[in-house]
Amino acid sequence: MDVSELTRKRIEELLKDGKRMDERKPLELRPLSIELGVSKKAEGSARVKFGDTEVIAGAKLNVIEPFTDTPDNGALMVVAEFWPLASEKFEMGPPDIQAIELARIIDRSIRESEFIDLKKLCIKKGELVWAVFLDIYPINDAGNLIDASAIAVMAALQSAVFPSIKGDKVQYGEFTTKKVPLKDMPVVLTFYRIGKEFILDPTTSEEEASNSRLTIAMTFGKEPYIHALQKAGDEPLSEEEILKVLSTALKEGKKIFEKIKSQLK
C-alpha cells in the first residue's frame, strides 16, 4: 500500500508549519554513518546509512585502451543496480530509469567536478589508461537514495587504492598503497518539494508525497561551484524557487561536506 492520501495531506499540512512526521526540521538530516572496506575484493568500498536507508558502493580498477577521442584520459563508469532486495517496489530485470538517472547524476557530479583526475589515470598515451568502475547497490530503501549513494561512492573512492599491474595486466587481489588521485570532493544534495515547501533527506512517505525534486552537485574549494543539476518530478519550479534552493544548497552542502570529511578521517 502506497503512502495513504490521508498521510500525504498531513505531511503537507505539517510542513507548512515547518514540521515533519519524525519531528525533524525541514533541512535536518537523519544520522549519517560511513563504514569503509565493507567488501575487501574491491579496490575501495563503503557502506553509508542515512537513518534506515543503507547503500553499499564499491570501486574496481582495471586497465584498458583509452577512448580514441581522449587518448590520455582515464575512464570512469558509474552503475547503480536497484536490486529488489532493498524495496518491494524494485523489480528484477534491466536497470529502470530510477537506477539509470541516479548513476548518471553521480557520474556527472564526479566527472564535471573533476573529483577524479582522469588525466592522472593515463599510463601510456593512446595505449593504456586506468578505468574506474563505481557500482552502487541500495540495501534498504528508506528514502533519499541519491544523496546516500553519492556519499557511498565518494567514500569508496577516497579509500580506493590501485591494484598491482604487471605489463598491461592487473594482478587481481594484489593491492598497492597508492591512492586514486582525487581533487575537491563533490557533495550531492537533493531537495524534495512537498506542497510548496522544500525538505532534505526525505523518508519513503515524504518521497512519495513530494511533487518535485532538484538535485545539486557542488564542490567547496576556494570558491563554491555547482557542477551538476537535475530537476525531476512532475511539477515545474519557478525561477525564485530554484534560486532560493540553490542558495540554501550551498549553505547546507558545506555543512554536509564537513560532516562527511570528519567521518572519513
Next chain:
Amino acid sequence: MEKEEKKTKTKKIEKKEIKEEKEVEKKEVKKVEIERKKREMVVPGEVVAKGAEFLPSDGTRREGEEVIATRFGLLEKTDRLVKIIPLSGVYIPRVGNTVIGQVIDITFNGWIIDVVAPNIAFLSVAECAGYINKKDLAEHFGFRDNIVTKIKSIKLKGIDLTMKERGLRKLEGGIIVRINPTRVPRVIGRAGSMVNTIKSETGCSITVGQNGVIWVKGKNPEDELLAKKAIDLIVQKPFIEGLTEKVKEFLIEQKKKPKIKEKEKEKEK
C-alpha cells in the same frame, strides 16, 4: 524423575553454600526465570513439547510423541495447548478480521482493495449498505481512498470484503500508521486497554486494522503524531512488562514537552 531429584538436591546444596549472596539475587533470578519461560523463542523444526498429552496449535505440528515448531516466534504453553506467537511476517487474512485497505482499482461491479495481504481483495457493490450509483462507483469510494472493511470470505482467487456492519466506512482525515501485523494484539492490549489509553491521553480516534494498518485522527496533527509515537513505542518494545503503564507515563511526559517549547517561544518574544 530420579535425575531431576538429584538436580534439585545438588541445587539445594549449592544454595546453602552461597546462601547470603543468593538471598539478594534470589528475587531477580526468579523473575528472570519466569520471563524466560514466558518468552522462549523457537525456530522451525525445533521440538517444543514431548508427550501425547500436548495439543499442537498455531505454528506447530505433531510428529509421534513430539510437538515440532513450524514457525519462528515465541512459544506459548497454556495447560496442554502448545502454540507459537509469530514475531514477524506478513499479514495472513482471516475471515471476520476488520482491516484497513486502500482502493487500487474500480471495476463495473465493485472495488479492488489492497489490504496488504498475500492476495488481492474485492469489495462488491452488493456488500455495501445504502444506495450506490452504479454508473459512477468512484463517487462512493474513489481511487486511493482508505476504508475500514471486514473480511467476509477467503477463496482461492482472493479475499471478499463487506461493508455491511457498524463502524465499517470510508476514512476521512487523520493519518495512516503502518505496523507489523504481529504487533496488532499489543497495540490493542487486553480488552482494548492499550488503545484506550492512547485514545484518552491523546484525544484521538483510533481504528486498528488486523492487517497492521492503523488510522489515527485527532483534533490537530500534533495529537496524531503523539499517538503515532506511542504506537511506535509499543511496536519497538512489545514484550516489556507493564507496557500499558509505561505508554501512559510516556504520553503524559510527552504532553509536557510542547508546553515547555511554547514557553521558550514566549520568552524569546
Next chain:
Amino acid sequence: MAYKRPDGRNYDETRKIEAKVGIIKRADGSAMFSFGNSKAIVAVYGPRQLHPQHLQNPEKCLLRCYYDMMSFSVAERKRPGPTRRSTEVSYVTSNALKKVLKLEDFPNSVIDVYILIVEADASTRCAGINAASMALAHAGIPMKELVSSISIGKIGDAIVADLTKEEEDYSIKKDGKEIKAATDIPFAFQSRSGKISLMQLDGKVSIDDLKRAISLGKKMSKKIIEIQTQALKKVKEDKK
C-alpha cells in the same frame, strides 16, 4: 604427506562464521551469513500478490530465488546482471529451500528471496542458502525445518569443510604439469530430517570419498544449524 590447510584450520573447521537476522528493515524477512570473507545478505518479500496472473498456482505459493554477486565482490569486476552461473545457482538454491516451506498455505501468491553476495571467497551459494533459510523463518513463513549448507572439499586425499577460493584452486605438480587436485561439493541439509536438498560436485572423487564427504557435511551442518538458531533467537527488534 597429509594436506595442510593454508589458513591452518582443522579439516572439520569452518572459517569464522557470522550470522545476523533482521538486517533489512523494508523486507518481510532478512538475514546475513558469512564464512570468513564470503558474505551473503538476503531479503525475503512475501507471501505477496503475484502478477501476471497466469503465473499464479491455485495449489500453492510460488518460490522465486535470485542469487547475484555485487560487481566488486570478486577480484575481476563482474558485469552487472544475471549470468548463466547466477541463474543456475538461483535454481539450485530454490530447490534446496522449497521442500521445507509450507507453500500450500498461500495459493496464488509468491515468495521472493533475493540473495546478494557482498564479498566472495568460495562457498557463496552455501552462505546464501544459510542466510535465506534464516530470512524465510524471519519472514514468518511456515517451515517444517531449517536448511543449512556447507561446502565439503576433497583436497589431495583429505576431506575438508568450507573451502576458500585458494583451496578450490589447489593443484599439484605431476610430471611437470599443474593438475587440479581439489574437488568442491556443496551440500544443503534439512535440519530435522537430515535429508540432502543440495548437492553439486565438480572434480574427481570415488564413492568412498563421497561417503566421507556426506558424513563430514552432516556433522558440520549441525554446527551451522546451531548458529542459525542462535541468530534467530536474538531477534527482538521490530520491522516496518
